[in-house]
Amino acid sequence: MGGEIKLESTPGVGSLFRFDIVFGLPAANAITLPAEVAPPTRVPHWAGERVLVVEDIAINRTIAVALLQRVGLSVGVATQGQEALDLLQKEDFRLVLMDIQMPVMDGLTATRAIRAIPRLRHLPVIAMTAHATAEDQQQTLAAGMNEHLTKPIIPRVLYATLSHWLPPIATPPALPGAPQTRTALPADWPELAGIDCAAGLELHMFRPELYLKSLYAFRRDFSDTMARIRAALAETRRLEARRLAHSIKSVAASLGIRELAETARQIEQALTETADQTMPEALLAAGEHELNQVMDGLAGLPPLTSANEPERTITDEMLASRLDQLAASLKRADARSEQLCEGLSKDLAGAPEMTEQEQTLLREMSALIDDVEYELALEKLQQLRNRLLEQAT
Structure with missing residues (x-):
């Protein structure tokens, strides 16, 4: 195919493979995935273990x-x-x-x-x-x-x-709801320099909304990571700098941000192997350039949801039940708390009793659940419950 492959390997550290292949440019400058039919997704299935x-x-x-x-x-x-x-x-x-x-x-x-x-x-x-x-x-x-x-x-x-x-109950012919084709990214996505969107979307099970949510979270949580690494090094907090490099390496790889993940790996490796406080400036500068390039692209992402939320159709009895379910889930540190919170938010969207105070409590609770601060989220839920059910009575 006229390409070239290279290998760099260090015993006890790992191996890096690179290859180059020349392809023609697509007719439209858009981020899409192949539209051909993919094989049915055959995966095991469990029964709520x-x-x-x-x-x-x-x-x-x-x-x-x-x-x-x-x-x-x-x-x-x-x-x-x-x-x-x-x-x-x-x-x-x-x-x-x-x-x-x-x-x-x-x-x-x-x-x-x-x-x-x-x-x-x-x-x-x-x-x-x-x-x-x-x-x-x-x-x-x-x-x-x-x-x-x-x-x-x-x-x-x-x-x-x-x-x-953990033996599954069955391996069905194809997972219910699994995509049988490789889903293209929405047409309103901008060009994302430094990001292999095809790889990132595949790691997110070809679910664009889930991938978009991860990209938004990366933009929120990691935009200043290189600056924080520099600050940690300036204050001789070497372990903190290494932790930051490890974190951004891990997340970037899961999103298809490959060049940044590789640079972060090199920074983490340098901080692990050397005892002094020096760090190659070129490596830090490369990380800053790659992160800034990615953040510039993410600034143009489409909103997480463009659809208008429906009016509330839930009764007071159903609302109390929803609140009880979420409270029980939070007490169990159950990951389904996020899904239950999203459902509650949709149920309450457009409800006349949702004042600015209630909306703030709902947003704060949702953010705490995202951060797995379940005990604090439970406190916000109790406050929200008291306000909503007091109004109902």
């Missing part, structure tokens, strides 16, 4: 929860290892997907603590991390984890691993 996702980065949690709920699993979430231990003491889970690098308590420490609890000694714990070297895998196994998945998470690999440790 409860699994726990332990992940400190909101975007990664959202993607993981969507992948798991898609195949019939019930998902609980924790943002760090100590939260995971607390949940495991209160509730039974069939399997744990554990990130490694997290604040408060990392995944390796949490897994050792899990293995010290007799009833959890044989609970499957699967590493789900951007740490990808052979040494990283040896560390996860030594800590008591059963298997090691590398981010970005590829759906078919995730499902195959889950099937091994």
Whole structure:
């Protein structure tokens, strides 16, 4: 095909493959995916088995929860290892997907603590991390984890691993609701420099709305990451700089932002391998350029939803039931809280009793749920419930 492939490999660090192939330009300058029919999606399916996702980065949690709920699993979430231990003491889970690098308590420490609890000694714990070297895998196994998945998470690999440790009820001919064609991105999407949208959309199960939500979250949470890395280095907070580089590497890879992910990997590697406080300026400058380029493109993204929300048709009894369901879900740290909150927001859209104060409470509660701050979200829900139901009476 007239192309060229290159390989760079360092023992104990990893390998980098590059290839170049020349193609003609499409007639229209638009971001689309191939329209040909894809093979039916054959994936296992579960019957509501409860699994726990332990992940400190909101975007990664959202993607993981969507992948798991898609195949019939019930998902609980924790943002760090100590939260995971607390949940495991209160509730039974069939399997744990554990990130490694997290604040408060990392995944390796949490897994050792899990293995010290007799009833959890044989609970499957699967590493789900951007740490990808052979040494990283040896560390996860030594800590008591059963298997090691590398981010970005590829759906078919995730499902195959889950099937091994948590047998599914069936493997249907094709997953209900799964796309049989490769969905093109909406026509109103701008050109996104530095982003392989085809790869990002595939990692989001060809769901443009879910991918758009992740891109919005990346723009919100990571726009100043390179500046924060520089500040951390200036204050000799080397571990913090490495944590930031690791986080943006992990998320960028899951969104198809490949050049930025690779530069962040190099920054993280440099911060890991060298003991002094110096960092190649060219590497930091490259990261800043790539991040600014991506953010400039994301500024032109279409809104998350363009449709007008329907008028409220819910009765007061139904509203009370919706509020009770969401409260119960928040108390269980259930990932379905986000879906229940979205449903509640739609039910209340356009309702005359929704004053600015109630709308603010609803927005604040939704933001807290997105950040897995379930206890604080429950407090906001109680305040909202009191105001709405007082008005009803």
